Amino acid sequence: RHKFWETQPVGQFKDIGDTSLPEGPIEPPSPLSEVKQEPYNLPNLYEWVTCDMDSEEMCLEVYNLLTNNYVEDDENMFRFNYSKEFLRWALRPPGYFKSWHIGVRVKSSKKLVAFITGVPARIRVRDQIITMAEVNFLCVHKKLRSKRLAPVMIKEVTRRVHLENIWQAAYTAGVVLPTPATTCQYWHRSLHPKKLIDVGFSRLGARMTMSRTIKLYKLPESPITQGFRKMEPHDVPAVTRLLRKYLNQFVVAPDFDENDVEHWLLPKEDVVDSFLVESPETHEITDFCSFYTLPSSILGNQNYSTLKAAYSYYNVSTKTPLLQLMNDALIMAKQQNFDVFNALDVMQNESFLKELKFGPGDGKLHYYLYNYRLRQALHPSELGLVLL
Numbered sequence: 001r002h003k004f005w006e007t008q009p010v011g012q013f014k015d016i017g018d019t020s021l022p023e024g025p026i027e028p029p030s031p032l033s034e035v036k037q038e039p040y041n042l043p044n045l046y047e048w049v050t051c052d053m054d055s056e057e058m059c060l061e062v063y064n065l066l067t068n069n070y071v072e073d074d075e076n077m078f079r080f081n082y083s084k085e086f087l088r089w090a091l092r093p094p095g096y097f098k099s100w101h102i103g104v105r106v107k108s109s110k111k112l113v114a115f116i117t118g119v120p121a122r123i124r125v126r127d128q129i130i131t132m133a134e135v136n137f138l139c140v141h142k143k144l145r146s147k148r149l150a151p152v153m154i155k156e157v158t159r160r161v162h163l164e165n166i167w168q169a170a171y172t173a174g175v176v177l178p179t180p181a182t183t184c185q186y187w188h189r190s191l192h193p194k195k196l197i198d199v200g201f202s203r204l205g206a207r208m209t210m211s212r213t214i215k216l217y218k219l220p221e222s223p224i225t226q227g228f229r230k231m232e233p234h235d236v237p238a239v240t241r242l243l244r245k246y247l248n249q250f251v252v253a254p255d256f257d258e259n260d261v262e263h264w265l266l267p268k269e270d271v272v273d274s275f276l277v278e279s280p281e282t283h284e285i286t287d288f289c290s291f292y293t294l295p296s297s298i299l300g301n302q303n304y305s306t307l308k309a310a311y312s313y314y315n316v317s318t319k320t321p322l323l324q325l326m327n328d329a330l331i332m333a334k335q336q337n338f339d340v341f342n343a344l345d346v347m348q349n350e351s352f353l354k355e356l357k358f359g360p361g362d363g364k365l366h367y368y369l370y371n372y373r374l375r376q377a378l379h380p381s382e383l384g385l386v387l388l
């Protein structure tokens, strides 16, 4: 069934339910001298390239490959359209390795036809903090599919991660592979229902008119919570403390320090938005919410070419009820002209999804760990990790 994945140190389907297997690394690290020194072989027409995301030209080539060939929904109506600035942000966090930004070119034409990336992250699993690679943006040009190029890309990124003495990875996919650490549901909150219906992203409900639908999803012009404001650079220490304490309750979560928070959570225009609640009395930072910007191309619509989507990122409530905090996040997203606000059922999100009029999507997101076995799959609410 899975000729490639059966050979890899990941949980296998046949082992599900076998409680005799220990939790933790599936295979031990090898001495670095035993890590293969040369890249894996590609079919003869192709060559490896390390992608320099500082270079405007390289970044544009990657952007173009992904814009035309990356993830689509099951009916091929929408395709993720990560912006160049987003890709630069996603791929250059603290301590990143340029060697983990891997492309494949056609030797003769130099055309970029495949891509895969890793970035380093400290991820806590129960009480163990493990340095991992977060692997993302695996893409093979549509014309080169089903030629077993993906396994070679995955082996090559694995080799380059091993060269940095890192032996675990985390990744997500819309497809089922051996074997999910957890399976999450996508939920969608309409902000611009007329457009969503016009482009086929959602449907007019039974016994609903367009004007009733628009009214149903109406939101206030501005946030309700006193002391709600955009996060600023001087907030990094307080937000780090708040977030670290909050993420402690989940089985799997990132171990963010101040540098990580500065990179991943300080607002960056058209990439990531973060807000917090500062107590008007004590000036304490009590609550936090954030979302990232990931538009999708709309494939074959006369009137619209892009869907502007916000994705819920990390949220923390200690004083403001999470429901009210997320309602303010929706208001900010609406203010910024997003068409839809998406969220997974991770962390405590289940507590607000239905009440804030999110509906379940037709997509699922499976989370995976490489070379790390969990005794049992997690419930999405036990997961404190959001990948881009």
Ligand code: NHW
Pocket (backbone or CB within 6 Å): 001, 002, 003, 004, 005, 006, 069, 070, 071, 072, 133, 135, 136, 137, 138, 139, 140, 141, 144, 145, 146, 147, 148, 149, 150, 151, 154, 157, 158, 161, 162, 166, 167, 168, 169, 170, 171, 172, 173, 174, 175, 177, 370, 371
């Ligand atoms: S998920 C998004 C993946 N990208 C897309 O869906 C874009 C559109 N599709 C494509 O470009 C986020 C191609 O269809 C791709 C597969 C390239 C997906 N993950 O070359 P073949 C990520 O980026 C397996 C893992 O013939 P193809 C996360 C498949 O099961 N494996 O297929 C990436 C089969 O193996 P099997 C996937 O359609 C995580 C084999 O590939 C997969 O031309 C990567 C077939 O290869 C997927 N999304 O190309 C793993 N999709 O055993 C990182 C298919 O079943 C692991 N496959 O025979 C960790 C590494 C680091 C470790 C460090 C210690």
Ligand code: EN5
Pocket (backbone or CB within 6 Å): 071, 072, 073, 074, 075, 076, 077, 136, 172, 173, 174, 175, 186, 187, 188, 189, 190, 200, 201, 202, 203, 358, 359, 360, 361, 362, 363, 364, 365, 387, 388
């Ligand atoms: C790696 N970082 O399928 C990610 N999206 O539900 C890679 N559906 O947008 C893996 N099919 O349900 C990504 N509208 C896996 C996801 C791939 C993209 C994907 C789904 C998630 C999606 C939409 C559009 C469906 C179009 C037809 C959807 C319904 C919305 C409706 C709004 C009103 C209330 C009920 C729900």
